[in-house]
Amino acid sequence: MELSVLELSKRLGVTPITIERWLRQGNLPVSSKGTHCRFNKKDLENWASKRNISLDFSENKNLSSPEKEHPLLSAAIQDGGVYYDIKGDNVHQVLKNSIDKFTVIPQDFKDDLFDRLARREAALSTGIGKGIAIPHPREQLHYLTSPVICVSFLDHPVDYNALDQKQVFVLFFILCPDLKLHLHLLSALSFCLKDFQFIQFLEQKPAAGLLIKKIEFLQQRNTI
Amino acid sequence: MSKIKNWYMQIYHKLFHLDDRLLLIIVGSIAGMCSGLAAVALRLSLEHVFEWLHPFRQYGWAFVLPAVGAVLSSFYLEKIAREGAGHGVPEVIYSVSRYGGLLRFRSSYSRLIASFLTIGSGGSAGPEAPVVMSGSAIGSNLAKFLGLNDRQRITLVGCGTAGAIAAIFNAPIAGLVFSVEVILGEWKFVNIIPIAIAAVAGTQVSHAIIPEQVIFNHIPFAVSYNDIFPSICLAGVTALISIVFTKTLRQTKKIAQKTSLSFWSKALLGGCTVGLIGIYMPVVLGEGYHFIQSMISGTFSMGVFVIFVAVFAKIFATAITLGWGGSGGIFAPSLLIGSLIGIFFHKFILLIFPNVEIAKEGAYALFGMTGIISGVMQAPLTGIFLIVEITGGYETILPLILVSSISSTMSHYIEPASFYFKELIERGQFLRPGTDERILADLNLGELIETGYDTFSENMVFRDFIEALKSSNQNFFPVIEDDTGVYKGVIQISAIRKYVLDPGVYDMIFLNQIMDTDVLTASLENGLQEVLDMMENNNMDTIPVVEHERFVGMISKNRILDLYRRELIMQTSVY
Numbered sequence: 001m002e003l004s005v006l007e008l009s010k011r012l013g014v015t016p017i018t019i020e021r022w023l024r025q026g027n028l029p030v031s032s033k034g035t036h037c038r039f040n041k042k043d044l045e046n047w048a049s050k051r052n053i054s055l056d057f058s059e060n061k062n063l064s065s066p067e068k069e070h071p072l073l074s075a076a077i078q079d080g081g082v083y084y085d086i087k088g089d090n091v092h093q094v095l096k097n098s099i100d101k102f103t104v105i106p107q108d109f110k111d112d113l114f115d116r117l118a119r120r121e122a123a124l125s126t127g128i129g130k131g132i133a134i135p136h137p138r139e140q141l142h143y144l145t146s147p148v149i150c151v152s153f154l155d156h157p158v159d160y161n162a163l164d165q166k167q168v169f170v171l172f173f174i175l176c177p178d179l180k181l182h183l184h185l186l187s188a189l190s191f192c193l194k195d196f197q198f199i200q201f202l203e204q205k206p207a208a209g210l211l212i213k214k215i216e217f218l219q220q221r222n223t224i
Numbered sequence: 225m226s227k228i229k230n231w232y233m234q235i236y237h238k239l240f241h242l243d244d245r246l247l248l249i250i251v252g253s254i255a256g257m258c259s260g261l262a263a264v265a266l267r268l269s270l271e272h273v274f275e276w277l278h279p280f281r282q283y284g285w286a287f288v289l290p291a292v293g294a295v296l297s298s299f300y301l302e303k304i305a306r307e308g309a310g311h312g313v314p315e316v317i318y319s320v321s322r323y324g325g326l327l328r329f330r331s332s333y334s335r336l337i338a339s340f341l342t343i344g345s346g347g348s349a350g351p352e353a354p355v356v357m358s359g360s361a362i363g364s365n366l367a368k369f370l371g372l373n374d375r376q377r378i379t380l381v382g383c384g385t386a387g388a389i390a391a392i393f394n395a396p397i398a399g400l401v402f403s404v405e406v407i408l409g410e411w412k413f414v415n416i417i418p419i420a421i422a423a424v425a426g427t428q429v430s431h432a433i434i435p436e437q438v439i440f441n442h443i444p445f446a447v448s449y450n451d452i453f454p455s456i457c458l459a460g461v462t463a464l465i466s467i468v469f470t471k472t473l474r475q476t477k478k479i480a481q482k483t484s485l486s487f488w489s490k491a492l493l494g495g496c497t498v499g500l501i502g503i504y505m506p507v508v509l510g511e512g513y514h515f516i517q518s519m520i521s522g523t524f525s526m527g528v529f530v531i532f533v534a535v536f537a538k539i540f541a542t543a544i545t546l547g548w549g550g551s552g553g554i555f556a557p558s559l560l561i562g563s564l565i566g567i568f569f570h571k572f573i574l575l576i577f578p579n580v581e582i583a584k585e586g587a588y589a590l591f592g593m594t595g596i597i598s599g600v601m602q603a604p605l606t607g608i609f610l611i612v613e614i615t616g617g618y619e620t621i622l623p624l625i626l627v628s629s630i631s632s633t634m635s636h637y638i639e640p641a642s643f644y645f646k647e648l649i650e651r652g653q654f655l656r657p658g659t660d661e662r663i664l665a666d667l668n669l670g671e672l673i674e675t676g677y678d679t680f681s682e683n684m685v686f687r688d689f690i691e692a693l694k695s696s697n698q699n700f701f702p703v704i705e706d707d708t709g710v711y712k713g714v715i716q717i718s719a720i721r722k723y724v725l726d727p728g729v730y731d732m733i734f735l736n737q738i739m740d741t742d743v744l745t746a747s748l749e750n751g752l753q754e755v756l757d758m759m760e761n762n763n764m765d766t767i768p769v770v771e772h773e774r775f776v777g778m779i780s781k782n783r784i785l786d787l788y789r790r791e792l793i794m795q796t797s798v799y
Binding site: 124138183189193 | 737
């Protein structure tokens with residue numbers, strides 16, 4: 001296999017100007033000179049191993065690792081499901097009752113999830129104001145395969161120790177197998193919740209299909 | 225009184241502290257004389273013991289003599305001196321490149337005694353490497369005694385080496401060249417003068433003590449153009465033989481290391497084997513200087529075929545002696561093998577072309593020696609100058625240079641590392657001055673690490689972190705556990721940039737949710753090379769250093785480049 005100056009410069013992570021200087025100084029094993037320099041792969045490997053230089057010839061090497069595909073907010077809500085008329089008079093009761101209804105959480109892990117959420121609430125309330133709370137655990141949940149958001153509309157508003165002291169009527173549970181996804185979903189959700197019309201829309205306790213449609217519409221405007 | 229002292233101190237300071245050249249020349253010549261003495265002592269005692277043992281060699285049981293010597297020698301090294309066997313040259317080179325030439329005092333005599341026992345009893349090895357070890361240890365300890373620094377100590381190690389080689393061969397330039405080419409590896413103005421003077425001092429000591437017993441007499445040879453083509457062919461042969469010799473030495477040593485015998489039974493076995501070969505081929509025994517002498521002067525009488533067998537017998541005997549517990553070097557065996565090949569080649573040519581007019585067989589013995597020395601040590605200058613000085617004239621220089629360059633090039637092509645360097649390269653200890661490996665080995669992580677980073681609790685709310693961010697100039701924020709201080713992860717500004725600009729998440733998350741936990745970390749035990757590889761393979765510019773689960777600091781490529789450059793300037797500047 002033969003390489004050109006440009007290909008070799010990419011492999012070594014230097015500019016072609018550097019390669020040309022090395023050629024001029026006689027530091028590179030060149031196989032044919034003239035108008036176009038070509039390099040023999042075997043000679044180069046030999047040369048690199050003697051000089052303790054890493055030279056990767058594998059073709060499918062990704063020089064820059066691609067950005068991980070982030071899950072969409074709407075898809076996470078679709079997977080998590082929307083639940084209505086959750087009973088309860090305080091934070092713990094609404095959490096407990098919500099978790100009991102979630103179908104994505106395996107039965108064995110429901111108590112564990114409740115403990116985690118309760119601990120998180122004890123550290124700092126997840127009520128972000130305007131009647132909305134985003135309960136989430138601080139740790140990753142290994143038993144989930146993909147990130148989900150479960151939406152619980154409460155039967156009647158509950159005092160959630162929110163920052164603005166407003167009573168909470170809807171909970172967005174962010175449950176993720178990975179903390180990085182968590183951050184992304186949280187950020188995307190907080191973008192939607194900045195929209196005043198969206199809050200008004202939520203107050204009407206919309207059907208699941210409508211809610212997801214609305215969010216899809218909103219996230220198209222979000223560039224994050 | 226105090227005035228005199230003051231005056232003395234001023235003179236002393238001016239002469240020795242401001243400019244150490246005079247000091248190095250004086251101490252260097254002392255080192256050269258001492259190592260010359262050591263070399264002469266070993267040579268004389270070897271000769272006497274060889275003569276003393278000579279009458280016993282006619283008995284059948286004489287083959288156990290080398291075994292006794294080898295057992296005593298390995299017992300001495302293992303139990304009394306507690307130093308490893310082997311010739312010691314790689315150790316000296318490594319010590320020069322890594323520890324500023326620091327050598328133990330006992331090295332200055334332990335190898336001498338061990339090799340005296342090995343070679344005196346008939347083991348096939350050379351006294352040069354032990355003498356080199358001894359000379360360099362003398363130089364090193366003189367420097368230690370005078371409280372000199374590493375650079376001066378290295379020069380004195382070179383002086384000791386040069387004195388030893390010069391004294392044993394009566395060849396001052398060969399001593400200088402060997403010392404600089406093989407041991408120090410750098411031609412520096414400040415080194416060369418003291419080493420040259422030490423080499424001359426060593427030669428003078430050996431002249432003064434044994435004026436008539438110089439190893440090789442100066443014999444002039446008439447070399448014509450007819451000899452050029454044969455000497456080129458001879459160079460090819462010597463290159464091949466040098467590779468066979470080097471490989472045999474290494475293989476035998478490997479086999480010995482795999483064998484699960486105690487050190488003295490190995491030595492016994494090896495010694496007996498050498499003794500048995502010696503009964504049929506006395507030429508393999510000892511260091512063989514008088515055989516070389518007789519070959520150069522043309523009084524060596526052996527048949528073509530016998531010489532051919534003797535070459536391999538000597539290779540095998542040397543490999544067994546050195547691999548199985550004996551102590552000594554390969555210099556003298558290389559010379560003997562070289563001269564045997566030279567003579568064989570000469571006789572072979574005369575056998576095929578009886579009428580051809582070429583130089584005497586002594587000249588070919590010299591060509592062969594140069595070929596093997598250049599091939600085995602891959603030190604062409606040492607090969608050329610040693611033989612030129614031995615012959616005492618420049619008549620033979622053309623074929624010598626031809627043989628030397630061809631042989632060293634060919635053997636370098638097949639086996640890129642010379643015998644002395646191969647072990648060091650395999651262990652990653654071949655660190656010549658001014659090379660990348662040397663600088664990376666000298667810089668340790670402690671020097672490169674950037675400390676003073678503020679650490680953050682994993683339970684910190686993101687909003688507080690943003691506040692801290694405003695007044696911080698860090699780009700990396702190590703996150704630790706609250707109570708224990710254990711390192712948990714690191715936050716990089718580049719990774720969280722988009723969340724920093726989103727106030728909606730400020731109160732929602734803690735640092736443990738945002739930190740990067742899978743960032744590779746280095747520890748203080750890692751070498752710089754490893755750390756650089758880690759960074760290279762993972763596309764990182766900065767790497768956190770974590771020691772005993774505690775965050776210590778960060779290492780950045782910027783800092784490495786900065787220090788690397790300074791180190792390079794320090795190490796390569798011409799003094």
